[in-house]
Amino acid sequence: MAKSTLLPENFSDLEPFAKDWAVATMAQRMQRRFDSTAAQRREFYARVAPRAAAALDYLNTIPFAQIKQDSKAERLMKLTLMLAEIALTEEINGQDVEVGHALSNRQIFVTHEMDGL
Protein backbone atom coordinates (compact mmCIF):
# COMPACT_ATOMS: atom_id res chain seq x y z
CA MET A 1 0.00 0.00 0.00
CA ALA A 2 1.20 3.47 -0.79
CA LYS A 3 2.45 5.43 2.16
CA SER A 4 -0.28 7.53 3.75
CA THR A 5 0.08 11.19 3.01
CA LEU A 6 -3.26 12.74 3.86
CA LEU A 7 -4.26 11.04 7.13
CA PRO A 8 -2.55 10.08 10.40
CA GLU A 9 -0.49 6.95 9.86
CA ASN A 10 -2.80 4.48 11.60
CA PHE A 11 -5.63 5.51 9.30
CA SER A 12 -4.01 4.91 5.94
CA ASP A 13 -6.79 2.43 5.11
CA LEU A 14 -9.13 5.45 4.81
CA GLU A 15 -6.84 7.24 2.38
CA PRO A 16 -9.10 6.59 -0.65
CA PHE A 17 -11.78 8.81 0.96
CA ALA A 18 -9.53 11.55 2.29
CA LYS A 19 -9.48 13.70 -0.80
CA ASP A 20 -13.14 13.83 -1.76
CA TRP A 21 -15.06 13.37 1.49
CA ALA A 22 -13.18 15.48 4.06
CA VAL A 23 -15.05 18.74 3.44
CA ALA A 24 -15.03 21.73 5.75
CA THR A 25 -18.54 22.64 6.84
CA MET A 26 -21.87 21.02 7.64
CA ALA A 27 -23.42 22.80 4.66
CA GLN A 28 -20.75 21.24 2.43
CA ARG A 29 -21.13 17.82 4.03
CA MET A 30 -24.85 17.98 3.38
CA GLN A 31 -24.12 18.91 -0.24
CA ARG A 32 -21.55 16.11 -0.52
CA ARG A 33 -24.13 13.61 0.73
CA PHE A 34 -26.67 14.73 -1.85
CA ASP A 35 -24.09 14.70 -4.63
CA SER A 36 -23.09 11.08 -3.88
CA THR A 37 -24.48 7.90 -5.38
CA ALA A 38 -25.98 5.11 -3.30
CA ALA A 39 -22.99 2.89 -4.12
CA GLN A 40 -20.53 5.57 -3.00
CA ARG A 41 -22.35 6.05 0.28
CA ARG A 42 -22.50 2.31 0.91
CA GLU A 43 -18.77 1.94 0.33
CA PHE A 44 -17.95 4.98 2.47
CA TYR A 45 -20.05 3.66 5.34
CA ALA A 46 -18.67 0.13 5.04
CA ARG A 47 -15.10 1.34 5.28
CA VAL A 48 -15.32 4.37 7.57
CA ALA A 49 -17.99 3.37 10.12
CA PRO A 50 -15.95 0.47 11.58
CA ARG A 51 -13.05 2.90 12.05
CA ALA A 52 -15.02 5.77 13.59
CA ALA A 53 -14.56 4.76 17.22
CA ALA A 54 -10.81 4.40 16.75
CA ALA A 55 -10.62 7.69 14.86
CA LEU A 56 -12.40 9.56 17.67
CA ASP A 57 -10.31 7.81 20.32
CA TYR A 58 -7.21 9.01 18.50
CA LEU A 59 -8.54 12.54 17.95
CA ASN A 60 -9.63 12.76 21.59
CA THR A 61 -5.96 12.50 22.59
CA ILE A 62 -5.29 15.81 20.81
CA PRO A 63 -6.40 19.00 22.59
CA PHE A 64 -9.43 20.08 20.61
CA ALA A 65 -8.11 23.53 19.70
CA GLN A 66 -4.93 21.98 18.28
CA ILE A 67 -6.61 19.66 15.79
CA LYS A 68 -6.78 22.50 13.30
CA GLN A 69 -3.02 22.90 13.45
CA ASP A 70 -2.38 19.29 12.42
CA SER A 71 -3.57 18.95 8.84
CA LYS A 72 -3.73 15.14 8.95
CA ALA A 73 -5.69 15.08 12.18
CA GLU A 74 -7.96 17.83 10.90
CA ARG A 75 -8.62 15.84 7.73
CA LEU A 76 -9.45 12.74 9.78
CA MET A 77 -11.83 14.85 11.88
CA LYS A 78 -13.62 16.15 8.79
CA LEU A 79 -13.84 12.65 7.37
CA THR A 80 -15.38 11.44 10.63
CA LEU A 81 -17.85 14.33 10.62
CA MET A 82 -18.84 13.31 7.09
CA LEU A 83 -19.73 9.93 8.53
CA ALA A 84 -22.43 11.65 10.61
CA GLU A 85 -24.27 12.43 7.36
CA ILE A 86 -23.65 9.06 5.76
CA ALA A 87 -24.56 7.11 8.91
CA LEU A 88 -28.01 8.67 8.66
CA THR A 89 -28.53 7.44 5.12
CA GLU A 90 -27.18 3.98 5.85
CA GLU A 91 -28.43 3.32 9.39
CA ILE A 92 -31.61 5.36 9.64
CA ASN A 93 -32.93 6.09 6.15
CA GLY A 94 -32.79 2.59 4.69
CA GLN A 95 -29.78 3.43 2.46
CA ASP A 96 -31.72 6.18 0.73
CA VAL A 97 -30.10 9.60 0.63
CA GLU A 98 -33.10 10.62 2.69
CA VAL A 99 -36.34 9.00 3.74
CA GLY A 100 -38.46 8.62 0.64
CA HIS A 101 -41.35 10.74 1.81
CA ALA A 102 -39.17 13.59 3.10
CA LEU A 103 -39.01 17.07 1.69
CA SER A 104 -35.56 17.46 0.20
CA ASN A 105 -32.95 18.52 2.71
CA ARG A 106 -31.89 20.86 -0.07
CA GLN A 107 -34.69 23.13 1.10
CA ILE A 108 -33.20 23.33 4.57
CA PHE A 109 -30.34 25.75 5.06
CA VAL A 110 -27.55 25.68 7.61
CA THR A 111 -27.23 29.35 8.53
CA HIS A 112 -24.83 29.07 11.45
CA GLU A 113 -22.49 26.33 12.55
CA MET A 114 -19.58 25.93 14.91
CA ASP A 115 -16.38 27.56 13.76
CA GLY A 116 -13.69 25.45 12.21
CA LEU A 117 -13.51 21.73 11.66
Add this chain to the structure above:
Amino acid sequence: MTLVQKKDVEALGTELIPTEPYYSEAQFERERELVFRRAWLFAGREQEIPNEGDFLVKDWDIVDASILITRGKDDKIRAFHNVCAHRSAKVVWEERGNAKGFNCRYHGWRYGLNGAALSIPDSEGFFHLDQKNCGLTPVHVAVWNTMIFINLAPEPEQTLLEFLGPIAPKILEHSMQGFDSYFTIGGEVTVNWKCLIDNFQETYHLASVHHLSVADRSVAEANPRGRPISFEFFGLHRLMGVWGNPHRKPDLVEGIAIRNGGVISQGAVQQTAEAKLIRDPNWQLDVHGIFPTLLLDIAPTFFFIHEFFPLAADRTRWHSTIWFPQAKNAGQRFSQEYSVAAFRDTVAEDLAVLRTQQKGMRSGAKKYFDFQLSETMCRHSYKTLNDYMASAPARAAE
Protein backbone atom coordinates in the same frame (compact mmCIF):
# COMPACT_ATOMS: atom_id res chain seq x y z
CA MET B 1 -44.59 5.00 34.00
CA THR B 2 -47.17 7.78 33.80
CA LEU B 3 -48.61 9.08 30.59
CA VAL B 4 -51.10 11.91 30.24
CA GLN B 5 -54.76 11.00 30.54
CA LYS B 6 -57.85 12.66 29.07
CA LYS B 7 -58.95 13.85 32.49
CA ASP B 8 -55.70 15.85 32.76
CA VAL B 9 -56.63 18.13 29.88
CA GLU B 10 -60.43 18.22 29.73
CA ALA B 11 -60.50 21.61 31.46
CA LEU B 12 -59.20 23.09 28.19
CA GLY B 13 -62.26 21.81 26.36
CA THR B 14 -62.68 18.95 23.94
CA GLU B 15 -64.50 20.61 21.04
CA LEU B 16 -63.53 20.51 17.38
CA ILE B 17 -61.34 23.44 16.27
CA PRO B 18 -62.20 25.28 13.03
CA THR B 19 -59.60 25.11 10.24
CA GLU B 20 -60.53 28.53 8.85
CA PRO B 21 -58.26 30.55 11.21
CA TYR B 22 -55.33 28.48 9.93
CA TYR B 23 -55.62 29.73 6.36
CA SER B 24 -57.78 32.84 6.30
CA GLU B 25 -56.27 36.12 5.10
CA ALA B 26 -58.59 38.05 7.42
CA GLN B 27 -57.29 36.09 10.40
CA PHE B 28 -53.72 36.84 9.32
CA GLU B 29 -54.54 40.56 9.28
CA ARG B 30 -55.96 40.32 12.78
CA GLU B 31 -52.88 38.46 14.02
CA ARG B 32 -50.70 41.18 12.55
CA GLU B 33 -52.30 43.88 14.70
CA LEU B 34 -53.53 41.97 17.72
CA VAL B 35 -50.55 39.67 18.29
CA PHE B 36 -47.32 40.67 16.60
CA ARG B 37 -47.56 44.39 17.32
CA ARG B 38 -48.33 43.65 20.99
CA ALA B 39 -46.58 40.53 22.29
CA TRP B 40 -42.98 40.13 23.42
CA LEU B 41 -41.14 38.34 20.62
CA PHE B 42 -38.03 36.21 21.09
CA ALA B 43 -35.13 37.70 19.13
CA GLY B 44 -32.06 35.63 20.03
CA ARG B 45 -29.74 34.73 22.87
CA GLU B 46 -27.10 36.94 24.44
CA GLN B 47 -24.57 34.26 23.45
CA GLU B 48 -25.24 35.02 19.77
CA ILE B 49 -23.84 38.53 20.28
CA PRO B 50 -21.21 38.02 23.00
CA ASN B 51 -18.79 40.79 21.97
CA GLU B 52 -18.90 44.53 21.45
CA GLY B 53 -20.11 45.20 17.91
CA ASP B 54 -21.86 41.86 17.47
CA PHE B 55 -25.27 42.21 15.88
CA LEU B 56 -28.28 40.20 14.77
CA VAL B 57 -31.04 41.09 12.34
CA LYS B 58 -34.47 39.51 12.72
CA ASP B 59 -37.21 40.15 10.18
CA TRP B 60 -40.86 39.89 11.21
CA ASP B 61 -42.43 40.26 7.80
CA ILE B 62 -45.95 40.04 9.21
CA VAL B 63 -45.47 43.53 10.65
CA ASP B 64 -42.93 44.63 8.00
CA ALA B 65 -40.36 44.93 10.78
CA SER B 66 -36.67 44.32 10.34
CA ILE B 67 -35.08 44.60 13.77
CA LEU B 68 -31.37 45.20 14.39
CA ILE B 69 -30.09 43.98 17.76
CA THR B 70 -26.64 45.18 18.80
CA ARG B 71 -24.20 44.87 21.66
CA GLY B 72 -22.71 48.30 22.27
CA LYS B 73 -19.35 49.57 23.51
CA ASP B 74 -20.97 49.76 26.95
CA ASP B 75 -21.92 46.01 26.65
CA LYS B 76 -25.57 47.01 26.52
CA ILE B 77 -27.95 45.16 24.22
CA ARG B 78 -30.17 47.46 22.16
CA ALA B 79 -32.76 46.94 19.45
CA PHE B 80 -33.73 49.27 16.60
CA HIS B 81 -35.84 49.35 13.53
CA ASN B 82 -33.34 48.49 10.78
CA VAL B 83 -34.53 51.50 8.81
CA CYS B 84 -32.49 54.47 7.68
CA ALA B 85 -33.60 57.85 9.06
CA HIS B 86 -33.12 59.42 5.66
CA ARG B 87 -35.28 57.55 3.11
CA SER B 88 -36.32 54.41 5.08
CA ALA B 89 -34.03 51.94 3.29
CA LYS B 90 -32.93 48.80 5.13
CA VAL B 91 -29.58 49.59 6.76
CA VAL B 92 -28.09 46.18 7.65
CA TRP B 93 -28.59 43.38 5.15
CA GLU B 94 -26.60 40.61 6.86
CA GLU B 95 -28.36 38.27 9.32
CA ARG B 96 -25.54 38.51 11.85
CA GLY B 97 -22.00 39.76 12.18
CA ASN B 98 -19.66 42.16 13.94
CA ALA B 99 -19.27 45.83 13.09
CA LYS B 100 -18.05 49.12 14.50
CA GLY B 101 -21.06 50.83 12.99
CA PHE B 102 -23.54 50.52 10.15
CA ASN B 103 -23.59 52.29 6.81
CA CYS B 104 -26.80 52.64 4.88
CA ARG B 105 -25.74 51.76 1.37
CA TYR B 106 -28.28 54.03 -0.26
CA HIS B 107 -26.77 57.45 0.58
CA GLY B 108 -24.08 56.44 3.04
CA TRP B 109 -25.57 57.58 6.35
CA ARG B 110 -23.61 55.97 9.15
CA TYR B 111 -24.94 54.78 12.52
CA GLY B 112 -23.22 53.71 15.72
CA LEU B 113 -23.87 50.55 17.75
CA ASN B 114 -26.05 52.73 19.99
CA GLY B 115 -28.19 53.76 17.02
CA ALA B 116 -26.92 57.35 16.86
CA ALA B 117 -26.37 58.92 13.45
CA LEU B 118 -22.58 59.31 13.30
CA SER B 119 -22.14 60.90 9.92
CA ILE B 120 -24.36 62.21 7.17
CA PRO B 121 -22.72 62.88 3.80
CA ASP B 122 -23.09 66.45 2.55
CA SER B 123 -25.16 67.34 5.57
CA GLU B 124 -24.94 71.01 4.55
CA GLY B 125 -27.27 70.23 1.67
CA PHE B 126 -30.26 69.46 3.93
CA PHE B 127 -32.85 72.04 4.87
CA HIS B 128 -33.97 70.92 8.34
CA LEU B 129 -31.36 68.39 9.42
CA ASP B 130 -30.86 67.86 13.14
CA GLN B 131 -28.32 65.06 13.38
CA LYS B 132 -29.21 64.33 17.03
CA ASN B 133 -32.66 63.28 15.90
CA CYS B 134 -31.45 61.19 12.96
CA GLY B 135 -30.65 57.99 14.85
CA LEU B 136 -32.22 54.59 14.29
CA THR B 137 -35.64 54.23 15.89
CA PRO B 138 -35.29 52.24 19.12
CA VAL B 139 -37.47 49.21 19.86
CA HIS B 140 -38.32 47.93 23.34
CA VAL B 141 -35.92 45.16 24.30
CA ALA B 142 -35.58 43.02 27.43
CA VAL B 143 -33.21 40.23 28.35
CA TRP B 144 -34.23 37.42 30.65
CA ASN B 145 -32.27 34.23 31.40
CA THR B 146 -29.91 34.82 28.44
CA MET B 147 -32.87 35.28 26.08
CA ILE B 148 -33.46 38.55 24.23
CA PHE B 149 -37.03 39.64 23.52
CA ILE B 150 -38.31 42.67 21.66
CA ASN B 151 -41.70 44.35 21.70
CA LEU B 152 -43.01 46.43 18.80
CA ALA B 153 -45.75 48.25 20.70
CA PRO B 154 -45.22 51.99 21.31
CA GLU B 155 -45.59 51.11 25.00
CA PRO B 156 -45.73 47.40 25.92
CA GLU B 157 -48.85 46.43 27.84
CA GLN B 158 -46.77 44.25 30.19
CA THR B 159 -43.13 43.91 31.16
CA LEU B 160 -41.41 40.82 29.75
CA LEU B 161 -41.58 39.11 33.14
CA GLU B 162 -45.28 39.90 33.51
CA PHE B 163 -45.82 38.53 30.02
CA LEU B 164 -43.92 35.28 30.75
CA GLY B 165 -45.67 34.93 34.10
CA PRO B 166 -45.49 31.56 35.85
CA ILE B 167 -43.66 29.73 33.05
CA ALA B 168 -40.54 31.78 33.85
CA PRO B 169 -39.71 29.87 37.07
CA LYS B 170 -40.44 26.58 35.23
CA ILE B 171 -37.78 27.43 32.66
CA LEU B 172 -35.35 28.40 35.42
CA GLU B 173 -35.54 24.85 36.77
CA HIS B 174 -33.20 24.07 33.88
CA SER B 175 -29.87 25.79 33.57
CA MET B 176 -29.20 27.43 30.23
CA GLN B 177 -25.75 28.52 31.34
CA GLY B 178 -22.84 26.75 29.70
CA PHE B 179 -24.74 26.11 26.48
CA ASP B 180 -22.84 28.56 24.32
CA SER B 181 -22.17 26.69 21.09
CA TYR B 182 -24.84 26.51 18.43
CA PHE B 183 -25.98 25.48 15.00
CA THR B 184 -28.88 27.14 13.20
CA ILE B 185 -30.86 25.55 10.43
CA GLY B 186 -33.96 26.90 8.76
CA GLY B 187 -36.02 27.48 5.68
CA GLU B 188 -39.38 28.54 4.32
CA VAL B 189 -42.46 26.37 4.06
CA THR B 190 -45.79 26.92 2.38
CA VAL B 191 -47.83 26.45 5.51
CA ASN B 192 -49.50 28.69 8.07
CA TRP B 193 -47.28 29.55 11.04
CA LYS B 194 -49.68 27.96 13.53
CA CYS B 195 -49.65 24.61 11.71
CA LEU B 196 -45.86 24.65 11.62
CA ILE B 197 -45.62 25.35 15.35
CA ASP B 198 -48.24 22.70 16.07
CA ASN B 199 -46.07 20.09 14.36
CA PHE B 200 -43.24 20.86 16.77
CA GLN B 201 -45.47 20.68 19.82
CA GLU B 202 -47.37 17.44 19.43
CA THR B 203 -46.11 13.86 19.71
CA TYR B 204 -49.00 12.11 17.96
CA HIS B 205 -47.29 12.32 14.55
CA LEU B 206 -44.02 10.75 15.62
CA ALA B 207 -45.05 7.12 15.21
CA SER B 208 -46.29 7.71 11.68
CA VAL B 209 -44.30 10.47 9.95
CA HIS B 210 -41.03 9.26 11.43
CA HIS B 211 -41.71 5.53 11.38
CA LEU B 212 -38.73 4.88 9.11
CA SER B 213 -36.38 7.15 11.02
CA VAL B 214 -36.54 8.39 14.59
CA ALA B 215 -39.93 7.22 15.85
CA ASP B 216 -38.38 4.59 18.10
CA ARG B 217 -36.91 7.31 20.35
CA SER B 218 -40.37 8.33 21.46
CA VAL B 219 -42.53 5.33 20.65
CA ALA B 220 -42.34 1.77 21.96
CA GLU B 221 -44.57 -1.14 22.87
CA ALA B 222 -45.20 0.47 26.26
CA ASN B 223 -46.28 3.73 24.56
CA PRO B 224 -47.12 2.87 20.97
CA ARG B 225 -48.30 6.34 19.93
CA GLY B 226 -45.83 8.41 21.91
CA ARG B 227 -48.13 10.00 24.44
CA PRO B 228 -46.46 12.71 26.51
CA ILE B 229 -45.76 12.21 30.21
CA SER B 230 -47.08 15.62 31.28
CA PHE B 231 -48.81 18.84 30.30
CA GLU B 232 -48.84 22.06 32.27
CA PHE B 233 -50.47 25.31 31.23
CA PHE B 234 -49.48 28.81 32.36
CA GLY B 235 -51.84 31.37 30.91
CA LEU B 236 -50.60 32.03 27.37
CA HIS B 237 -47.76 29.55 27.70
CA ARG B 238 -47.54 25.77 27.88
CA LEU B 239 -45.26 22.88 28.75
CA MET B 240 -45.13 19.25 27.62
CA GLY B 241 -42.91 16.53 29.01
CA VAL B 242 -41.98 14.20 26.14
CA TRP B 243 -41.70 10.48 26.76
CA GLY B 244 -38.52 8.69 25.74
CA ASN B 245 -37.96 5.04 25.00
CA PRO B 246 -35.38 3.75 27.50
CA HIS B 247 -34.81 0.49 25.67
CA ARG B 248 -33.94 1.41 22.14
CA LYS B 249 -30.77 -0.01 20.68
CA PRO B 250 -28.76 2.56 18.74
CA ASP B 251 -27.11 1.70 15.45
CA LEU B 252 -23.31 1.55 15.20
CA VAL B 253 -22.44 5.17 14.41
CA GLU B 254 -25.31 6.58 16.42
CA GLY B 255 -24.02 4.60 19.39
CA ILE B 256 -20.59 6.14 18.93
CA ALA B 257 -22.20 9.58 18.89
CA ILE B 258 -24.13 8.81 22.08
CA ARG B 259 -21.06 7.51 23.90
CA ASN B 260 -19.15 10.64 22.92
CA GLY B 261 -21.48 13.20 24.33
CA GLY B 262 -25.19 12.60 24.28
CA VAL B 263 -27.34 12.97 21.24
CA ILE B 264 -30.63 14.56 20.42
CA SER B 265 -33.56 12.19 20.79
CA GLN B 266 -31.58 9.27 22.11
CA GLY B 267 -34.61 8.14 24.03
CA ALA B 268 -35.19 8.43 27.75
CA VAL B 269 -32.59 10.27 29.75
CA GLN B 270 -31.04 8.11 32.42
CA GLN B 271 -29.02 9.38 35.37
CA THR B 272 -27.49 12.73 34.55
CA ALA B 273 -26.63 15.94 36.28
CA GLU B 274 -30.22 16.97 35.64
CA ALA B 275 -31.70 13.89 37.26
CA LYS B 276 -33.47 16.05 39.82
CA LEU B 277 -35.63 17.37 37.01
CA ILE B 278 -36.72 14.01 35.79
CA ARG B 279 -40.31 13.74 36.85
CA ASP B 280 -40.52 10.34 35.27
CA PRO B 281 -37.91 7.70 34.44
CA ASN B 282 -39.04 7.92 30.84
CA TRP B 283 -38.53 11.67 30.54
CA GLN B 284 -36.79 12.74 27.33
CA LEU B 285 -37.20 16.52 27.09
CA ASP B 286 -39.47 19.42 28.01
CA VAL B 287 -41.16 21.44 25.26
CA HIS B 288 -41.93 24.97 26.50
CA GLY B 289 -44.34 26.84 24.26
CA ILE B 290 -43.91 30.58 24.76
CA PHE B 291 -46.67 32.62 23.14
CA PRO B 292 -46.80 33.45 20.31
CA THR B 293 -43.95 31.86 18.30
CA LEU B 294 -41.19 30.48 20.50
CA LEU B 295 -40.63 26.83 21.35
CA LEU B 296 -37.89 26.07 23.83
CA ASP B 297 -37.13 22.33 24.07
CA ILE B 298 -34.79 21.53 26.91
CA ALA B 299 -32.97 18.22 27.44
CA PRO B 300 -29.95 17.62 29.67
CA THR B 301 -27.33 17.61 26.90
CA PHE B 302 -28.72 20.24 24.53
CA PHE B 303 -31.65 22.49 23.93
CA PHE B 304 -33.53 23.68 20.89
CA ILE B 305 -34.90 27.15 20.23
CA HIS B 306 -37.44 27.03 17.42
CA GLU B 307 -38.49 30.40 15.97
CA PHE B 308 -41.31 30.96 13.52
CA PHE B 309 -41.80 34.04 11.34
CA PRO B 310 -45.14 34.33 9.57
CA LEU B 311 -44.67 35.59 5.99
CA ALA B 312 -48.22 35.26 4.73
CA ALA B 313 -51.33 33.30 5.70
CA ASP B 314 -49.86 30.32 3.85
CA ARG B 315 -46.11 30.83 4.22
CA THR B 316 -43.71 30.70 7.18
CA ARG B 317 -39.99 31.02 7.71
CA TRP B 318 -38.52 29.02 10.61
CA HIS B 319 -35.18 28.75 12.36
CA SER B 320 -34.13 26.00 14.72
CA THR B 321 -31.07 26.71 16.81
CA ILE B 322 -29.54 23.77 18.64
CA TRP B 323 -27.46 24.81 21.65
CA PHE B 324 -24.71 22.64 23.12
CA PRO B 325 -21.91 23.07 25.60
CA GLN B 326 -18.74 24.09 23.75
CA ALA B 327 -17.21 20.83 22.47
CA LYS B 328 -14.17 19.94 24.58
CA ASN B 329 -12.90 17.23 22.26
CA ALA B 330 -13.39 15.63 18.87
CA GLY B 331 -15.87 13.10 20.18
CA GLN B 332 -18.23 15.72 21.56
CA ARG B 333 -17.95 17.65 18.32
CA PHE B 334 -18.87 14.52 16.39
CA SER B 335 -21.84 13.89 18.65
CA GLN B 336 -23.10 17.43 18.01
CA GLU B 337 -22.69 17.09 14.26
CA TYR B 338 -24.61 13.83 14.26
CA SER B 339 -27.38 15.35 16.36
CA VAL B 340 -27.90 18.36 14.12
CA ALA B 341 -27.78 16.28 10.92
CA ALA B 342 -30.30 13.82 12.38
CA PHE B 343 -32.57 16.67 13.39
CA ARG B 344 -32.37 18.12 9.86
CA ASP B 345 -33.49 14.82 8.43
CA THR B 346 -36.33 14.62 10.92
CA VAL B 347 -37.60 18.07 10.06
CA ALA B 348 -37.43 17.25 6.36
CA GLU B 349 -39.98 14.50 6.97
CA ASP B 350 -42.26 16.91 8.82
CA LEU B 351 -42.05 19.64 6.21
CA ALA B 352 -43.03 17.27 3.41
CA VAL B 353 -46.38 16.67 5.09
CA LEU B 354 -46.89 20.21 6.37
CA ARG B 355 -46.74 21.72 2.89
CA THR B 356 -49.71 19.57 1.85
CA GLN B 357 -51.84 20.89 4.68
CA GLN B 358 -52.49 24.40 3.38
CA LYS B 359 -54.22 23.37 0.16
CA GLY B 360 -56.11 20.74 2.07
CA MET B 361 -57.55 23.30 4.43
CA ARG B 362 -58.28 25.84 1.69
CA SER B 363 -60.12 23.20 -0.32
CA GLY B 364 -62.89 23.40 2.23
CA ALA B 365 -63.12 19.62 2.32
CA LYS B 366 -62.89 19.60 6.10
CA LYS B 367 -64.04 22.42 8.33
CA TYR B 368 -62.54 21.21 11.59
CA PHE B 369 -59.43 19.78 13.22
CA ASP B 370 -60.01 17.11 15.80
CA PHE B 371 -57.08 17.50 18.22
CA GLN B 372 -56.56 14.42 20.34
CA LEU B 373 -54.93 14.06 23.75
CA SER B 374 -51.32 14.17 22.54
CA GLU B 375 -52.18 17.30 20.53
CA THR B 376 -53.34 19.28 23.55
CA MET B 377 -50.59 21.89 23.14
CA CYS B 378 -52.13 22.70 19.73
CA ARG B 379 -55.55 23.18 21.33
CA HIS B 380 -54.01 25.39 24.02
CA SER B 381 -52.27 27.51 21.35
CA TYR B 382 -55.51 28.03 19.46
CA LYS B 383 -57.42 29.03 22.58
CA THR B 384 -54.79 31.35 23.97
CA LEU B 385 -54.36 33.02 20.58
CA ASN B 386 -58.07 33.86 20.59
CA ASP B 387 -57.93 34.97 24.21
CA TYR B 388 -54.94 37.21 23.56
CA MET B 389 -56.50 38.81 20.49
CA ALA B 390 -59.73 39.41 22.45
CA SER B 391 -57.75 41.07 25.23
CA ALA B 392 -56.34 43.77 22.94
CA PRO B 393 -56.86 47.32 24.10
CA ALA B 394 -59.40 49.17 21.96
CA ARG B 395 -56.64 51.12 20.22
CA ALA B 396 -54.99 47.95 18.81
CA ALA B 397 -58.32 46.37 17.90
CA GLU B 398 -59.38 49.26 15.64
